[in-house]
Amino acid sequence: FHSTLNLPHDIDDPISYLLNRLPKKPPRSQAARNYWKSKWPQLCAILETLNKHCNPDRRQGYVPPDQHGRDLLEWMEPPAPVSLQPTSPVTS
DSSP: OHHHHTOOTTOSOHHHHHHTTOOSSOOSSHHHHHHHHHHHHHHHHHHHHHHHHHOTTSOOOOOOGGGTTHHHHHHHSOOOOOOOOOOOOOOO
16 A cells, blocks of 8 residues: 555555544645645545455445545635625616
8 A cells, every 4th residue: 555655665554644644624735735635535545445345245336536535625625715806786
């Protein structure tokens, strides 16, 4: 898993390492968001593979790779700026 997650090999448990570092609130820095945009889908794919191997008889729905961990990634994105332009009045 170290290679897939691009983590140093001296980390004993790369899955726990990443799970213990999940943000508790949306990161402010773009660098932190980019880090998790890279790591989180990879980790979700690994966990899904492990789940399939541990539960081979369980029917599981297919999750497209671009959807792995989508909820966390959306939560981390800052809200879009609100436009302060006045709306034009409706005329009849």
